[in-house]
Each structure stands twice: as structure tokens, then as C-alpha cells.
Amino acid sequence: MKTLKIGIFGAGRGADIAANFQLLGCEITAICDFHEERRKNAVKRLGEGITEYADFDSFIEHDMDAVVLANFFHEHAPYAIRCMEKGIHVYSECISNGTMAEGVELIRAAEKYPDVVYMLAENYPQMIFNREMHRIAKSGVLGKILYAEGEYNHPGDPNDINFKRTYTYFTKHWRNYIPRTYYITHSLGPVMRATGATPKTVTAFASFAPVEGDVPNASQCGDRAAVIMTQNDDGSIFRITGCAAFGGHHNAYRVCGTEGQIENLRGMGAKIMLRYNGWSKPEGENEVQMYDPAWNDPDEEKIVKSGHGGSDYLTCRVFLESIRDGRQPEHPYNVYAAVAMSSTAILAHRSMLENGKPYEIPDFTKEEWKKQYENDRAIPYYLTDGTPPDIPCCSHPDYKPTEQQMKRYLELFGE
Numbered sequence: 001m002k003t004l005k006i007g008i009f010g011a012g013r014g015a016d017i018a019a020n021f022q023l024l025g026c027e028i029t030a031i032c033d034f035h036e037e038r039r040k041n042a043v044k045r046l047g048e049g050i051t052e053y054a055d056f057d058s059f060i061e062h063d064m065d066a067v068v069l070a071n072f073f074h075e076h077a078p079y080a081i082r083c084m085e086k087g088i089h090v091y092s093e094c095i096s097n098g099t100m101a102e103g104v105e106l107i108r109a110a111e112k113y114p115d116v117v118y119m120l121a122e123n124y125p126q127m128i129f130n131r132e133m134h135r136i137a138k139s140g141v142l143g144k145i146l147y148a149e150g151e152y153n154h155p156g157d158p159n160d161i162n163f164k165r166t167y168t169y170f171t172k173h174w175r176n177y178i179p180r181t182y183y184i185t186h187s188l189g190p191v192m193r194a195t196g197a198t199p200k201t202v203t204a205f206a207s208f209a210p211v212e213g214d215v216p217n218a219s220q221c222g223d224r225a226a227v228i229m230t231q232n233d234d235g236s237i238f239r240i241t242g243c244a245a246f247g248g249h250h251n252a253y254r255v256c257g258t259e260g261q262i263e264n265l266r267g268m269g270a271k272i273m274l275r276y277n278g279w280s281k282p283e284g285e286n287e288v289q290m291y292d293p294a295w296n297d298p299d300e301e302k303i304v305k306s307g308h309g310g311s312d313y314l315t316c317r318v319f320l321e322s323i324r325d326g327r328q329p330e331h332p333y334n335v336y337a338a339v340a341m342s343s344t345a346i347l348a349h350r351s352m353l354e355n356g357k358p359y360e361i362p363d364f365t366k367e368e369w370k371k372q373y374e375n376d377r378a379i380p381y382y383l384t385d386g387t388p389p390d391i392p393c394c395s396h397p398d399y400k401p402t403e404q405q406m407k408r409y410l411e412l413f414g415e
């Protein structure tokens, strides 16, 4: 395959992804970010010779085969569509769309430009334990899959100024407005891949426990976690979080079938526990097995050096394989799975605001579903053009950080 020219839109996370595409032999040819310092830092890290842009309209004219969308979390879809219109392949950070209407627009664009590869850059399914759960579930030894759990649980120290400086550096930043259900792909993506299922109905509840004390805080969401349940297209059930913040930090997954179950053990690295019942275990196997899974991959040396437990490298590789083979990526990386994940996040939040009311996840291959949602632009975030949110981000819609917390935040970071 010829050397692919890749452009990076968003110089924070975008620079991490760019480094992985370099490891895979691609050329990073252009980078776009209107935040000059972040852009310069990325170029310093990635090497000279990368053309810099501050605005997307000029950047999109650069000669590129593919673009990495790592701009603000809730604003990926319009830029993905602009790339598709120009025949540029898209590697979109999670989530794929910030509103239901954008989900419709993204699917319509993907249907109009089928030769452009669109991939959701969701990396957690490629973590070593999630690859193992996928391998075991697909082998059939667990029987029919009935239930799976996905927890992306990322509590943060409220006094960690460096984290806030890097990740929530202005008051209207999306991380200060994110509802607990929205950062869903790290919990949902791995179980969708392991089981092959897609959510059909969703319901959710949140746990409200605002940050206390004299700490810098501008978050408008006082919820610590949301627990989301889905009934899926194959009859199975998921119990997942968006981004939760309870107990000890972990990424934990579990897949249960009629004959057995597999999970990674919380707080024990990549350790896997595979269990059967005495009457259902495969011949010659133990009822309970605990082990560290192996990569079994020719690129292991590069994988172990890459971010997020090697999953960043592997996810970039999935994208390049799709381009090489001239096909869309598999479930759950393709546009339909990506939009189903975003719909689950958005409608779980509505469910949570309405005391757990169930919502049906639309199937945007069907015109009647497209019509129902094509004008649904409700969003809990500020947009880059200054448009304010029109729905609350918290289960207690009147919640605000304390005056003292806001004062401390403004002293450190300004508006």
C-alpha cells in the first residue's frame, strides 16, 4: 500500500493518535488547531515538515488521504461529513455525533459516499483483556450470550490541577458539561464487539453526589455515575456506564452466556477469569480458570509501546486495514454501530432525566426513523460558535458548582 497522508484535526488527543499512525508507516502531513500552543506542542512532538492550520476550511484543502477527528467531543459529525464530501477517509474520535439529528446526517452522508471509509476510533475493544473476551465469546464456549457488563470508571482527584489544566481548561469546555451517560463508547464498544449485539432499547439512572469542599471546579454536572441498561437486537442485555467515577479506578467487562462467563478482574491488571458450571464446562477444562491473556500478534513489540494498553496502535491498524481492503470496518467500528452508540448515550441521558423512561434506539437504515430524528438537535454542551446548551447535563438540573469552587477555578484558568 502507498504511504498514506494523514491530517490531524485537534492537537490534544489527535497528537497521540498521529504518533500511532507514524508507527504504522503513515505520513502526518497536516495538523489543524485554533489553539496555537497546543498545535505547536503537537508539531514539536511529531516532527518537522507538518503543515499547520488554524481553521478547518483551509486544512480540508490540503492533500490528504484521511483525517483524524480529535476536535471537541460533541462536534465531530459536521467535520466528518465535510471530509466524506471530499473523498477523505475519516477516523473519528468518540463519540460520532453530539445530537440525534447529526446521527441522521452522518448516516445519510455514509450512504451517499460508500467508498469513503468511516471509522469510529473507539480503542477499548482492542485492550488485551477485551480482545480475549471477544476471542472466547466468538469461539462459542460460553453458549448463547445473554448478558454483558461494561464499566469505564475514571474517578479523578478534585485537587489535581494538572489534569484540569490539560483537560478542562476553560469554563465552557465540553468536559465541564458532559452528562454521565455520554462518554459511552469505552463501556459499550467492548461489549458490542465481544457479543456482536447492538442496543435496541435503553433506560438509565444517575447517582448524584457533587464534588465537595474548597476545590477548583467548574463542572456543571454533580452526578458521579449513570448506570445504563439496554435490551439488544439479539435479545441479550447490557449493563454499562458512560464515564463513571465510583470506587476504585478500573475498566471492567464481563460477558455471560448460557454455558459460562468471562470477565477481567477489577484491580488486577489484565487478569482474566473464565468460569463454567460443572455440567457445562468443555471437556478437559477446569471449571474456574484465571490467567493473563497473550497478545498473539506479530506487532506485539509496537503494541506494548502504544497508549491505552496498546489499544491505540491496534485501532489505527483496523482503520488502515479497511482502507487497504476497500471496505467499511466491522461492527462496532462502522458508522451504523457508531451512531447506535451515540444514540444510546443521548437517549440514556433523556431516560435518566425522565426517571428511567425507556427509549427505543432508532435504526437509521430506515427512512421513518431518519424522519423522526432529523431535526432533533437538543444538546447539553456549548458549541464552538457560542450557542448555549438547551438541555441540562445533570440529573439535578439546577445544580451548579459552589461560588467558592468556581472562584478557585477562575483564579487558575480564567474564563
Ligand SMILES: NC(=O)c1ccc[n+]([C@@H]2O[C@H](COP(=O)([O-])OP(=O)(O)OC[C@H]3O[C@@H](n4cnc5c(N)ncnc54)[C@H](O)[C@@H]3O)[C@@H](O)[C@H]2O)c1
Pocket (backbone or CB within 6 Å): 009, 010, 011, 012, 013, 014, 032, 033, 034, 035, 038, 054, 055, 056, 069, 070, 071, 072, 073, 074, 093, 094, 095, 121, 122, 123, 166, 167, 308, 384
Ligand atoms: N479514545 C481515547 O482513549 C480518548 C482519549 C482522550 C480523548 N479522546 C477523545 O478525543 C477527542 C479530543 O479529546 P481532547 O482531550 O484532545 O479534547 P480537547 O477538548 O482538549 O481538545 C480538542 C482540540 O481541538 C481543537 N479544536 C476544537 N474545535 C476546533 C476547530 N473548529 N478548529 C480548530 N481547532 C479546534 C481545540 O483547540 C483543542 O486543542 C474527544 O472526542 C475525546 O473524547 C479519546
